[in-house]
Amino acid sequence: MAGASRRGTRSKHPSSSSDKNDDPSIRNVKPNTRILKSGGRDRNFIRILNVNLKYLFIFGLVCFLIALFLVNYLINPAEEPVIPRVVTPFPAPKLMELTMFQGEHKESLYWGTYRPHVYFGVRARTPLSLLTGLMWLGVNDGRYSMRHVCQNSDELKTYGWTHHNGRDYGHQVLVDQEFTLTTSFLKYKEKDSGYGGDWAVRIEAQSDKHSEEMSELVHLFFYVADEGGAAIDLGGDVMNIRDDSILAFGSRDDVGNWQLHLGSKDDCEIHYSGFKTLHIHNLSDLVIANLGTQARKFNRLQLSDTSDHSPNILVFQISARIPFRADVVFVSGSSGHNSRMEERFRSLTGNSMTSRLNEKKNQFDDKFARCFNISDELNPEAKVVSKAALGNLLGGIGYFYGQSKISPLPSSNYLMQVKLGDNFISYWPAELYTAVPSRPFFPRGFLWDEGFHQLLIWRWDVHISLDIIGHWLDLMNIEGWIPREQILGAEALSKVPAEFVLQYPSNANPPTLFLVLRDMMCSIKKNQFAATERNEISIFLDRAFIRLEAWFNWFNTTQSGKIASSYFWHGRDNTTIKELNPKTLSSGLDDYPRASHPSEDERHLDLRCWMQFAADCMHSISKFLEKENEIGKEYDLTAKQLSDFDHLNKMHFDFTHGAYFDYGNHTEQVHLSWRLIERAGEYPIRELVREVSEKPVLRLVPHVGYVSLFPFMGRLIPPDSWILEKQLDLISNGSTLWTNFGLRSLAKTSSLYMKRNTEHDPPYWRGPIWMNMNYLILSSLNHYSKVDGPYRERAKTVYTDLRDNLIRNVVRNYNQTGYLWEHYDQKKGKGKGARLFTGWTSLVLLIMAEAYNEC
Numbered sequence: 001m002a003g004a005s006r007r008g009t010r011s012k013h014p015s016s017s018s019d020k021n022d023d024p025s026i027r028n029v030k031p032n033t034r035i036l037k038s039g040g041r042d043r044n045f046i047r048i049l050n051v052n053l054k055y056l057f058i059f060g061l062v063c064f065l066i067a068l069f070l071v072n073y074l075i076n077p078a079e080e081p082v083i084p085r086v087v088t089p090f091p092a093p094k095l096m097e098l099t100m101f102q103g104e105h106k107e108s109l110y111w112g113t114y115r116p117h118v119y120f121g122v123r124a125r126t127p128l129s130l131l132t133g134l135m136w137l138g139v140n141d142g143r144y145s146m147r148h149v150c151q152n153s154d155e156l157k158t159y160g161w162t163h164h165n166g167r168d169y170g171h172q173v174l175v176d177q178e179f180t181l182t183t184s185f186l187k188y189k190e191k192d193s194g195y196g197g198d199w200a201v202r203i204e205a206q207s208d209k210h211s212e213e214m215s216e217l218v219h220l221f222f223y224v225a226d227e228g229g230a231a232i233d234l235g236g237d238v239m240n241i242r243d244d245s246i247l248a249f250g251s252r253d254d255v256g257n258w259q260l261h262l263g264s265k266d267d268c269e270i271h272y273s274g275f276k277t278l279h280i281h282n283l284s285d286l287v288i289a290n291l292g293t294q295a296r297k298f299n300r301l302q303l304s305d306t307s308d309h310s311p312n313i314l315v316f317q318i319s320a321r322i323p324f325r326a327d328v329v330f331v332s333g334s335s336g337h338n339s340r341m342e343e344r345f346r347s348l349t350g351n352s353m354t355s356r357l358n359e360k361k362n363q364f365d366d367k368f369a370r371c372f373n374i375s376d377e378l379n380p381e382a383k384v385v386s387k388a389a390l391g392n393l394l395g396g397i398g399y400f401y402g403q404s405k406i407s408p409l410p411s412s413n414y415l416m417q418v419k420l421g422d423n424f425i426s427y428w429p430a431e432l433y434t435a436v437p438s439r440p441f442f443p444r445g446f447l448w449d450e451g452f453h454q455l456l457i458w459r460w461d462v463h464i465s466l467d468i469i470g471h472w473l474d475l476m477n478i479e480g481w482i483p484r485e486q487i488l489g490a491e492a493l494s495k496v497p498a499e500f501v502l503q504y505p506s507n508a509n510p511p512t513l514f515l516v517l518r519d520m521m522c523s524i525k526k527n528q529f530a531a532t533e534r535n536e537i538s539i540f541l542d543r544a545f546i547r548l549e550a551w552f553n554w555f556n557t558t559q560s561g562k563i564a565s566s567y568f569w570h571g572r573d574n575t576t577i578k579e580l581n582p583k584t585l586s587s588g589l590d591d592y593p594r595a596s597h598p599s600e601d602e603r604h605l606d607l608r609c610w611m612q613f614a615a616d617c618m619h620s621i622s623k624f625l626e627k628e629n630e631i632g633k634e635y636d637l638t639a640k641q642l643s644d645f646d647h648l649n650k651m652h653f654d655f656t657h658g659a660y661f662d663y664g665n666h667t668e669q670v671h672l673s674w675r676l677i678e679r680a681g682e683y684p685i686r687e688l689v690r691e692v693s694e695k696p697v698l699r700l701v702p703h704v705g706y707v708s709l710f711p712f713m714g715r716l717i718p719p720d721s722w723i724l725e726k727q728l729d730l731i732s733n734g735s736t737l738w739t740n741f742g743l744r745s746l747a748k749t750s751s752l753y754m755k756r757n758t759e760h761d762p763p764y765w766r767g768p769i770w771m772n773m774n775y776l777i778l779s780s781l782n783h784y785s786k787v788d789g790p791y792r793e794r795a796k797t798v799y800t801d802l803r804d805n806l807i808r809n810v811v812r813n814y815n816q817t818g819y820l821w822e823h824y825d826q827k828k829g830k831g832k833g834a835r836l837f838t839g840w841t842s843l844v845l846l847i848m849a850e851a852y853n854e855c
Contacts, residue, residue, distance in 0.1 A: 086406055086505045087427050088478040092546050095470035100536050105463060109433075110196030111330075113170055113185055114399035116436050117443035117495055118149055119159065120172065120183045122330075124196060125433060126254060127401040128228035131280070132330070134183065134203065135221040135287065137301075138176045144301075146221075147176065148284045149495075150440035152835065158818025160836055161395030162388050165367070166457070166464050168199075169360035170395050175818070178208045179218065179322070184357050190344060194255035194333030200348035202357065205324045216322045219301065221287060223315040224248050224260050225280050231310035234274065235260075245270075247328075248314050255332035259341070263327045263349040268320035274307025275315070281494045287315055327353055371459050372849040382807060382848060385814045389845045392820070392838030393456060396439055397468075401431045402488030407502040424502055432486050433471045437839030438822065443495055445486035447472065448588040451512020452772045452840035458516050459851065462533055466540050469513055473547045477505075480547075480554030484509035484586070507571040507586040508559050510610050511551065514617040515853075517541075521620045522855040541621055548621070549631070552614055556638075559607060562600060565641055566651065567607040568664075572598035577689050580672050580757050592745065592765040593703040593752045595664025597696045602664035605652045609710040612642035620855075643716050649723070652711075654700050658726035659708045661700040668702070668751050669694035672758075688759040704736055704747035706765070706773045713776040719789030728791060731777065732798050741809040741829030742769035743777060743802065768823040768832055772840035774806055779852035786854075803847055810844045820844070 095101070106125075115121030115133065123131035135148040140155065147154055157175040164170035168187035173180065182204045189197030205218045224247075226232055235246035249259045262270075273290050275283070287303075294304055303317045318326060327349040331341060346352060365387075374386060404427035434445040435453040442449075450472060458465035476482050483503040487496050520537055523529060529537065559567050569586045574597065576582050581593050587606060595602050616639040622632035641647070652660045673691050676684045711717055712727045730736050736747040746753050746766045754767040778799060785796035809829040814820060820841045821831030846852070 084425055085478050086481070087425050089428055090476040090478055090480070090547060090550060093543060094474045095540065095543055095547070096467075096474055098470070098539065098543060100463075100539060101467060101470065105467075107196055108167060108189075109464070109467070111187055111199050112167070112397070112399070113164075113395055114397065114433075115491070116150075116396040116398040116439045117491060119147060119174060120201070122185070122199065122201070123399060124254065125399045125431075127429075127431065128226075129399075130224065130226050130250075130252060130255075130258070132222065132224045132260075132328075133283075134201075135223070135284065136176075136181065137219040137221075138179070146284050146288050150443070150836070152440060160388060160819070160838065161391035162384075163361055163364045164391040164395035165360070165364050166394035166397060166461055169357070169364065170391070171357070171361065172395065179216070180206045180208065182206075186348065186353065186356055186360065188348060188356070192333055192340065193331070193344070194258065196255060196332070198329065198331045198344060198348060200327055200329040200353060202325065202327050202353055205320070205322050207322045218320060218322050218324060220318040220320075220326075221303075221315055222247075222262075222318065222328055223283065223313060225283070225313040226250070226252075227278070227280065229276075229278055229312045232274075232312060232314050234272065234307065234314060247272075247316050258330065258332040261329040261331065261345050261349075262316070262318070263329065263345070264320075264325065265350075266320055266324050266326070268318050268324065268326070269302075271303040271305050271317040271319075272307070273303040273305070273315050273317075274311030275313040276308035276311050277313065279490065280313065281491045283313065283315070286313075367460075372845060372851065374848050375850075378807070378848055379811075381815060382811050385811050385820075386845045386848050388814070389820060389838060389842035390456060390460065392439075392836065393435055393453060393842045394460070394464075396436045396443075396838060397434065397464075398436055398443065398445075399431065399433050400444065400486065400488035400492055401429070402490075402492070403427050403429050404483045404486060404488065405502050406483070407504050427477075427483065427503075430475055430488065431471065432475065432488055434468055434486070435839065438834040438837045440836055441822075441834035442839070444488070444492045445472070446509075446839075447482055447484040447486075448510040448512045449839050451510070451515045452775075452843060454513070454516035455519060455775075456842055456845060458520060459846075462520075462529070462537070465516065466537070469516065470540065470544070472513065473544055473551075476547050476550060479505070480550030480552075481505055481558075482509075482551065504571060506558065508555060508569060508607075509586055510588050510606075511555065511614050514614045517548075517621065518613070518617045518855065519853050521617070521624060522853055524624065525855070538625070542625055545621065545625060545627070548618060552618055552635075555611060555614070561603050563603075565608070565644075565647060566603040567611055568600070568602035568604045569607055574598040578687075578758050579761075580670060580690060580755060581752060583757065589706065589745075589765045591757045591761065591763065592705060592707060593701065593750065594662055595666040595696075595701050596670050596692070597665040597667075599665045601698055603651060603662060604707075605660055605662050606707045606710045608642060608648075608652070609714045609716070612639055612716065613714055615639035615642060643714075645716065645718060645721070648711060648716060652700070653723070654702065657702060657704070658723070659704050659730060660711050661702060662707060663700050664698065665696045666699055666701050667692065667694040667696040672756070703750045703752065704730060705750065706743075706745050706770075709773075709777060713773075713780050715780055715783055719784055719787045719791065724784065724789070724791050725794075728794055728798055731781075731802075739769065739826050739829075740805055741824055741826070742771075742774045742806045744769055744826040745773065745823075764833075767826050769809075769826055769829075770823045770840075771806070771810075771843050774802070775840075775843040775847060778803055778806075778847060782850070782852050783854070803850075806847055807844065810841070 110124050111122060114123045118133050121131060121133040123129040135146055137144050138147045138154060159174035161170050161172045170185040172183045184202040187197055187199040207216050224232060232248050232250045235248055237245045245262050247260045247262050251257045275286050290304055291301060294300055294302055329345050329348045331344050368387060374383060405424040406427055408423060408425055432445050434450060436443050437446055437449045454465050485503060487493055487501055524534055559570060561568050569584050571586045572582045572584055581596060582598050583591050584594050615635050619632060619635040619639055622635060654661050670690060670692050672688045674686055675689050677687045678684045717724045717727060731743060732738050736749060737743045744767050752766055754763045756762055781795050781799035785792055785799050809824060813831040817831055819835040820838050821835055822833030822837040825832050
C-alpha cells in the first residue's frame with residue numbers, strides 16, 4: 001500500500017505527463033507495470049555489485065595469504081621444530097664413529113651373549129637384531145615353572161659364567177634343583193661366513209640323581225626371533241631329527257642368508273610353535289599358554305606344532321632323557337644347503353666343537369694368569385671365584401637400543417611428578433654397549449657402576465673397555481649431562497618398576513669413568529701398553545676430550561655449592577614426611593646419612609673429592625695429549641685448589657671427632673613414628689612418618705662412614721699428617737668401621753646405624769659392607785704403605801688384614817651359596833641384597849691380584 005501511494009503521487013507529477021516524451025512502445029502498458037520493470041533493473045545492478053565485491057574480497061584474501069607465505073617461507077627461512085636442550089645430542093663427532101671401532105673390531109663383536117637378563121641369549125649389536133634364547137621347564141613347589149628370565153623366584157642353586165672372554169667364548173653352569181645345565185658359547189669366522197661369523201652353543205643336561213630307574217626327562221625350548229618382525233621360515237626336517245637338522249632359516253640385510261641347525265647324537269623329540277609379535281619380552285607367557293592349551297586338550301606337555309602366518313618367532317621344544325647333549329649352530333652368508341655349509345656346521349658340533357671349546361678355555365686360563373698374576377698364596381677355591389668374577393662380568397655385557405624417558409621436573413618435586421603421570425620427554429634413540437651390575441636385578445647400564453666395572457675390563461681387553469666408555473660418552477646431551485640409569489628397549493623396561501624409569505636432568509652420578517681413564521694414564525706412563533694400543537688410546541682421548549670437558553663443566557656448574565670449592569648432590573627431597581633422612585640417590589650412596597634438612601647450604605664431602613679427582617685426571621689427559629694451554633692449566637689449578645689440605649679441613653674436618661663430615665642444615669633429633677593419616681574421601685591409614693623434635697642448624701653432619709674416608713681414598717691427606725693416623729683409627733676400630741668381613745658403610749656409633757629410612761626401605765648404605773668402597777680404601781692403604789711417613793707400617797698391617805678379610809668372606813659365601821652378592825652383612829658376613837651381583841663385587845679379583853692405581 002505504501003508503495004502504490006508513492007507511485008500514484010509521482011504519476012500525477014506535471015513533468016511525467018508530457019505527450020512529447022511519451023514512448024509509443026509502452027503506451028498501452030499500465031503505469032504500475034512500468035515501475036516494476038524499473039525496480040528489477042536496480043536489483044540486478046545491486047546483485048552484480050555484491051557478487052563483484054565478494055570476489056574482490058576473496059581475491060584480496062588470497063593475495064594476503066600469498067604475501068604471508070612469501071614473508072614466512074621465502075624471505076625468512078623455515079624454522080626447525082624446537083628440540084628441548086635436555087634431549088639434544090652433544091654437538092661433536094661421536095666416539096663410536098672412530099675408525100678404531102669400525103671394520104674388524106666392529107665385526108668381531110657383532111654377535112655375543114648380549115642379553116644379560118635371560119639365562120642364555122645371543123643377539124647382535126644392532127637395533128633390530130635376530131636374537132636367540134634358551135628356556136626350560138623347572139619345578140617349584142611341585143608345579144612346572146618356565147625358566148627364561150633371570151629371577152630369584154626360580155630358586156636356582158647357582159648360575160653364572162665360570163669363563164667368558166667377552167668376545168667369542170663362554171662357559172656357564174646353571175644348577176636347578178637336582179638338574180644341572182651347562183651352556184658353552186663359541187663364535188667362529190670363516191672366509192665365506194656372513195657378517196659377524198658363525199656361532200654355536202652347546203647345551204648339556206645332567207642330573208645329580210643316580211638311579212637305576214628310567215632317567216629324568218628334560219624339556220628345553222630354544223627360540224629364534226626377529227626384532228624387526230621379519231618372517232622366519234621353518235626347516236623342512238624339524239619333526240625328523242637327525243645328526244644335522246635345519247630348524248629355521250631366513251635372510252637379513254646384515255648377515256645375508258642364515259640357517260639355524262640342531263645337532264645331537266642323543267635321542268630327542270622335537271616340537272615347535274611359531275608366533276607373530278613384536279613383544280618378544282612376553283615370549284615366556286606365549287609359550288606357557290601354548291603348552292597349557294595342549295595339556296588341557298591332549299594331556300601332553302608339548303608345543304602345538306602350529307604357527308601364526310609369517311611368524312617372526314619360532315620356538316623349538318627339545319625333549320630328551322638326561323644325560324643329554326645338543327649343539328645349536330648358527331651359520332650365515334649361505335645360499336642354500338651345500339657341502340661347504342655342511343662342513344661349517346660340522347666344525348661347530350661334535351668332537352670338533354669339543355676341541356674348539358677346550359682350546360678356548362685354555363686360552364682364557366693363560367690370558368687370565370698373564371693379566372692378573374694372582375699369587376700362589378691364594379687357595380684354589382679363591383682362584384675359582386676370581387675367574388667366575390671376571391667371567392660373569394664379561395658374560396653380563398649387554399647391548400641395548402631405545403630412548404630414555406626424561407622427566408620435565410626436578411626429582412625433588414615428586415608429588416607433582418605423580419600428578420603428571422606419564423609426562424616425560426624422550427631422549428634421542430641411542431644404543432648402549434655396557435656391562436651390568438646384576439643379571440637378575442639390574443640388567444641394564446648404570447653410570448657410576450660402569451666406572452668400577454671398567455677397572456677390571458680394561459686390564460683384560462682395553463678395546464672392549466674403550467668401546468663401552470665411548471658408548472656412554474656418546475649418550476651426553478648438549479649440556480654435558482649423561483642419564484645415570486639407562487633403560488633402553490622393551491626388554492630392559494620390563495625389568496624396571498615404573499617409579500624408577502624417569503631420569504632427572506638436574507641429577508648427577510659419581511663420574512667414575514675417570515677412575516679407569518686415570519688407570520690408563522698411569523699404565524701409559526709405565527709403558528704397560530703396546531705401541532698400537534697406546535696410539536689407539538691417544539686417538540680415543542683426543543676425540544673424547546671435548547665431551548669430558550663438557551661433563552666436568554656440567555658438574556662444576558650444576559652441582560656447585562654456595563661458597564667456592566663446595567659442591568652438593570642435587571635431587572634430595574626437602575618436602576618428604578616419609579623418609580628418616582632424605583635419600584641422595586644421585587650420589588650412588590642412596591640412604592647414607594646426610595644433613596637432615598636438604599638445602600642449598602649443603603657441602604657434600606664425597607662430591608668435592610670426586611671433583612678433585614676428575615680435575616686431576618683431566619689435567620693428566622691434557623698433558624698426555626699435549627694440550628698445555630689455558631684449559632690444561634685451569635684443570636691443574638682446580639685440582640690443586642680442591643686438594644688444598646688446610647681448606648679441606650676448614651670446610652669438612654671435625655677436630656673433636658677427628659673425622660671428615662658433610663656440612664648442612666642438620667639435627668640429630670629426627671625419628672619415625674606411627675601415625676594415623678587422614679586424607680579427603682579416604683579412611684585413615686596408619687603410616688610411618690618423620691618427626692623432628694629440634695630445630696636444625698647449619699653444622700657438620702656427625703656420621704662416620706664411607707663418606708668420611710673420601711679424602712683418604714683420594715690420597716689428599718699428607719703421609720706425615722696426624723689426621724692420617726686418625727683415619728687409620730677409624731678404619732681399624734671395631735666400634736666404628738672395622739669387621740672381620742670388611743669395612744662397614746656406617747659406623748656403629750652413628751645415630752642412623754642400621755636404621756630403616758622408611759616403612760618399606762631397610763638400611764642399605766647404613767652398615768652393610770660394599771666391595772667398591774672397600775677396594776678404593778684398600779688402594780689407598782696400599783699407597784700409604786709404600787710412601788715414606790710415620791704411619792707406613794701401620795697402613796701395611798691394616799691393608800693386609802682388610803684384604804684377607806674381604807677375600808676370605810667373599811670366597812666363603814660363594815662356596816656356600818654359589819653367588820657373589822651386592823653387599824655383605826656386617827655382623828656375620830653373609831651375602832645380602834641382589835645375588836649374582838658380578839658388577840663391582842667382581843673387584844674382589846683386583847683385590848686378589850693387588851691391582852690398584854699407583855700413580
